[in-house]
Amino acid sequence: MSNNAMVSSVENDRVLVLERVFNAPRDLVFQMFKEAEHLKRWWGPKGWEIPVCIIDFRPGGVWHYCMKCVDENQGHFFGMESWGKGIYEEIVEPETIIYTDYFSDADGTINEAMPSTLIKIEFHEQDGKTKLVNRSEYASAEALQTVMDMGMLQGITETWDRLSELLESIK
Structure with missing residues (x-):
């Protein structure tokens, strides 16, 4: 797996597993x-x-966070805000973060109409690099498909690209 290659797979029709090695x-x-x-x-x-x-x-x-589209080239997404709320369940530093991720509003009220995700992120030491394993578990195959249809996989790929660039600039 190269530094920029993300590997994805789906387990049991409702668990999305993403893996990537970061050079840090x-x-x-x-x-x-x-x-x-x-x-x-x-x-x-x-x-x-x-x-x-x-x-x-x-x-x-x-x-609790807000993502806002600031790129005019993204058409109808420009100016759009997307609020999220994570509730941490377990943290083992520097090995694991487990949290439930929700769509929310600016006040932190959870949007029950959108699927929530139980996320487990594992950080594995690999010869001075880090293999990140992200397991996102959804209540159903339909819930996973809903976020996939929203472009979530592309969004995570771009997000992790940004993380990789930041790591390269500060390590």
Whole structure:
């Protein structure tokens, strides 16, 4: 697996597994996920910014954020805001982050009409690099298909590309 190759697979019709190797030490990659000032620099697809990012990084803590499209070339997405809320369930630093991810509004109210995701991110040390394994579990195959139809896989690919670029610039 090269530095820029993301591998994806689906297990049991409702678990999306993504893997990618980042050319940076595990502690640094983990830090990119736990601090708002870092997440604001890479989270979201190209052309999107994070104007709001509030993190209480502990089990039971909440991560509330807004992604906003700032790229006029993205047509009807330009100016659009997408709010999310994560509730951390387990954190083993620098190995694992488990949280449930929800669509929300600006006040943090969960959008029950949209699928939630149980996410487990594992950070594996690999000769000075980090293999990231992201398991996103949905309630049903239909829920997974809903987010896939929204372009989630492309969005994650672009997000992880941005993370890789940031890591290369600061390591």
